[in-house]
Amino acid sequence: MKRISQLIEFVKDVASSYLMDQSIDSERMESDFGKESAQEIVDRIKNSQERLKRARNAREIDKGKEQTWKKILKEINPTPKFNYFKIFSRVAAVFIGFIGIAYFLYINKPATIIQEHSIVNEEIVLKLSNGETQIITSNGQTKIIDQKGEVIGAQIGKKINYQNNSETISKELVYNELNVPYGKTFALILSDGTEVHLNAGTTLKYPVNFLNGQNRQVFLTGEAFFKVSKDIEHPFIVESNDLNIRVLGTSFNVSSYSENKNISTVLVEGAVRLYGKDELYSEEKSKLLQPGKKAEWDKENQKITIQKVNTSFYTSWIDGTLVIEKLRFPEIIKRLERHYNIKIINNNKELDNQVFTATFQVENIQEVLESFKANYSFKYIIEKDTITIN
Structure with a gap:
């Protein structure tokens, strides 16, 4: 269990470093995975062909098909060393950036499907x-x-x-x-x-x-x-x-x-x-x-x-980055409501017990919800400025 906890902390650090364009701790990676595997991981993150592949896969998320999403995850993370995360069914972890989704939504951002700040009377x-x-x-x-x-x-x-x-x-x-x-x-x-x-x-x-x-x-x-x-x-x-x-x-x-x-x-x-x-x-x-x-x-x-x-x-919000660090979903809802100026109604009480970690930079609210949905399946409806989760 201690080994798994260490792995979680390490992956979050790598995700944060990658999203914020900081150097990755190669010594720590080699220590945890071995020199050969560590180099393979770094190559997969930086390789241009892999980037294009993950970009294409990321765009498939918008189709909203759970079957397709599972296939995407399998294609993005074929290396067995990352299968540790299948163990965690009650504590979901969203490692945006490490699996490439948020980063490639950033450089290949699709047209916004809904208006993010449609409440225009609040100044x-x-x-x-x-x-x-x-x-x-x-x-x-x-x-x-x-x-x-x-x-x-x-x-x-x-x-x-x-x-x-x-x-x-x-x-x-x-x-x-x-x-x-x-x-x-x-x-x-x-x-x-x-x-x-x-x-x-x-x-x-x-x-x-x-x-x-x-x-x-x-x-x-x-x-x-x-x-x-x-x-x-x-x-x-x-x-x-x-x-x-x-x-x-x-x-x-x-x-x-x-x-x-x-x-x-x-x-x-x-x-x-x-x-x-x-x-x-x-x-x-x-x-x-x-x-x-x-x-x-x-x-x-x-x-x-x-x-x-x-x-x-705790200070990244100044630059427009929304960082969620080991938070339960009810608290995440409040942060999303403030950040995107929306109302979220959560009818999925089991979701209240889930803990997430994530970093969002340019994603609209629908992309954010899809990221959470990838780790804990739920349905949601967007009606003007209100989102209902079921």
Whole structure:
């Protein structure tokens, strides 16, 4: 069983490296499969004829015939060393890229069968301090005007910049609030130069200007990646639900959607300290998080657990990549709904118990569903913006 677990971890690493155009660990591959077999695997992955073959096979998936799909898998993976995966009937693993499907859908992407973002009435909304709202279009350009008629920021494309508004600095905190709907992402540069990337379904409340002598505090619901400008005299604090995350200058990701039981903080570089929203900050009572680790704050018990992680799994969404790492299907549904701005109804209760790992880059929602379906058979119906799984 230990051998099989090691094989699973290795295949996921190879799939991730291949999809993200990173080098494959040849020494590790040779150690697990032997030099001759390892070279054969690499050759099959890189061989142009094999690529064309897998590309043709990938296009056959759209026919939706289970018999055809099984034949495709057999053609793609004839090497007996990969038959270990037949053992796993209750824990399905989707290794997109290693078997070539996602990669070749990427370079030979067929015409989209359904509209991925057909909900057109949901836009990015900026709420100003006086309660007025402003619609932000991702390809637009506009100036952000305060209630006095002064320019406090500028939007160009998918980013608003508040950094160059030093002439309009107020002596009191004035807040703006940005709401990013499902299916979209957006970015901010705050007045201190801090960069914030907001994921789909996220709201961030923040000062137009941070005040001298006060903490730099923002309020988050959803998911965001922060690259905080260093300022020793003015700690940067993210308040999310009942958790405070305190930093001086660092890069980290926070996921705090309302439906999640935990608030996840993943530290890329620097250092952060975590403590309860109603607690007075102190180094002794706060929890220190180090780079390469994830802190999970249990909302109900208000306890923190820390583990080592691959931070790229938690920040890849910034580049539009959807990474699913050992997640049960109900949680995957929520991620798909946010990413594609759709509604998914799952009537297949057995599917709720399945665990998947996958990486998606340019696939539309139908291609994603076909990838899951290849590892655990189910049927689905697409009606406008709603998908029903049976």
